[in-house]
Amino acid sequence: MTEEEKKPQPAAAGPAEAPEKPDPFAAVREPVLARFPQLQPDGDMKTAAGFIVPAQDLLRVARGLKAMPGVALDYLSHVTGVDYKDHLQVVYYLMGTGTGAQVVLKVNVPAENPEVDSVTSVWPGADWHEREAYDLLGVRFRDHPNLKRILLWEGYEGYPLRKDFVDRRPKRERQIKAAR
Amino acid sequence: MGLEDQGGSGQIQAPAQGAAEQAPAPAKARAGETQLQEQEQIQSQKYAARAGNIKLFRQLDELEPDRRIVQESELLPGFWKRLPGVITTTVQNLVNWGRRNSLWYYPIGTACCAIEGLMAAGATRFDLDRHGMPPWFSPRWCDVMIVAGTVTEKMAPAIKTIYDQMAEPKYVIAVGGCAINGGPFYQGYNVVDGVDKLIPVDVYVPGCPPRPEAVLHGIYMLREKIARAGTRPAPAKR
Numbered sequence: 001m002t003e004e005e006k007k008p009q010p011a012a013a014g015p016a017e018a019p020e021k022p023d024p025f026a027a028v029r030e031p032v033l034a035r036f037p038q039l040q041p042d043g044d045m046k047t048a049a050g051f052i053v054p055a056q057d058l059l060r061v062a063r064g065l066k067a068m069p070g071v072a073l074d075y076l077s078h079v080t081g082v083d084y085k086d087h088l089q090v091v092y093y094l095m096g097t098g099t100g101a102q103v104v105l106k107v108n109v110p111a112e113n114p115e116v117d118s119v120t121s122v123w124p125g126a127d128w129h130e131r132e133a134y135d136l137l138g139v140r141f142r143d144h145p146n147l148k149r150i151l152l153w154e155g156y157e158g159y160p161l162r163k164d165f166v167d168r169r170p171k172r173e174r175q176i177k178a179a180r
Numbered sequence: 181m182g183l184e185d186q187g188g189s190g191q192i193q194a195p196a197q198g199a200a201e202q203a204p205a206p207a208k209a210r211a212g213e214t215q216l217q218e219q220e221q222i223q224s225q226k227y228a229a230r231a232g233n234i235k236l237f238r239q240l241d242e243l244e245p246d247r248r249i250v251q252e253s254e255l256l257p258g259f260w261k262r263l264p265g266v267i268t269t270t271v272q273n274l275v276n277w278g279r280r281n282s283l284w285y286y287p288i289g290t291a292c293c294a295i296e297g298l299m300a301a302g303a304t305r306f307d308l309d310r311h312g313m314p315p316w317f318s319p320r321w322c323d324v325m326i327v328a329g330t331v332t333e334k335m336a337p338a339i340k341t342i343y344d345q346m347a348e349p350k351y352v353i354a355v356g357g358c359a360i361n362g363g364p365f366y367q368g369y370n371v372v373d374g375v376d377k378l379i380p381v382d383v384y385v386p387g388c389p390p391r392p393e394a395v396l397h398g399i400y401m402l403r404e405k406i407a408r409a410g411t412r413p414a415p416a417k418r
Binding site for chain 1: 334369370373374378
């Protein structure tokens with residue numbers, strides 16, 4: 001019991017130190033959190049204001065952030081994914097071209113059944129990015145207009161950027177020119 | 181006509197013009213002679229330099245006999261070599277001579293080696309065209325396929341098809357580490373570990389990327405290989 005009590009202490013000391021540094025993204029973070037209290041701020045991001053979004057709220061949050069004055073995230077620069085072994089994470093890099101706001105949305109999905117709403121209805125440029133995430137990590141995007149592999153070919157076994165991926169291609173033999 | 185119309189003034193001017201023409205004429209002739217002499221001197225210097233180059237190349241050949249490109253006449257007995265003004269050869273040597281001097285190449289540039297090695301060798305500074313090698317984008321007309329870059333699983337059937345479309349005799353040069361054995365991506369999920377797993381390769385040019393000189397060296401190694409094709413091995417002693 002004493003050891004378990006000691007472990008939370010450094011974690012508790014962390015937030016105490018954090019308020020000393022000013023949040024560089026407070027202008028974006030505060031109105032977003034006021035509008036969507038279900039988002040968790042993700043302090044690890046150093047280039048943009050990061051939020052962890054519940055999977056069922058993604059589409060609603062995306063539409064709201066695109067329409068919110070002062071933030072107006074009208075540009076989706078990238079969609080990617082991370083394999084954390086116990087779960088997958090889909091990451092959306094967003095920018096407001098008029099406001100200069102930069103936001104990163106992260107959605108945690110279970111590794112067994114990775115499924116999340118497609119944001120192609122909000123940002124049409126997400127089409128190929130989501131296809132790439134589906135191709136390499138196996139995340140399925142609901143209501144995607146054309147969800148099929150984009151880099152690899154149809155019929156490829158497995159998702160190569162997963163940590164448990166095993167390459168099952170047959171070994172090739174070296175070709176030697178026949179003597180003439 | 182003009183002198184008669186002008187009258188007396190023309191008569192006075194006429195001898196003056198003649199004198200002016202006569203006086204500088206020897207000087208012009210002298211200048212022409214000196215120019216000719218200078219040209220002859222320059223020409224003779226050029227010939228001497230060329231002879232010196234030939235002498236130098238011969239010395240280099242003696243230093244490194246293995247690097248030397250085999251001439252057809254050297255594969256023949258000594259008696260035929262010494263006939264002046266007569267070229268003797270075998271049909272096989274003649275065919276090889278034609279083949280190795282017009283190697284049209286099909287460039288398969290799949291990655292950065294195509295720019296750093298292949299295109300740089302084909303552009304003006306190194307200029308594969310002056311070696312009789314134009315790039316040609318029809319495999320039916322090509323003699324050598326130059327694979328420069330990483331070969332992916334998606335590209336593999338295309339490369340195999342293009343190789344099958346080329347007419348015999350056909351040769352393959354693998355440029356760069358990726359084309360040789362996959363390079364840094366040999367464990368990649370979509371990378372073929374070497375183009376020799378698809379088609380037989382004649383010359384490997386290592387490098388990441390190789391210099392254009394290395395590509396040229398590989399091409400000349402292929403030329404040596406073609407020169408030796410179907411002939412008996414070059415004599416050990418020269």
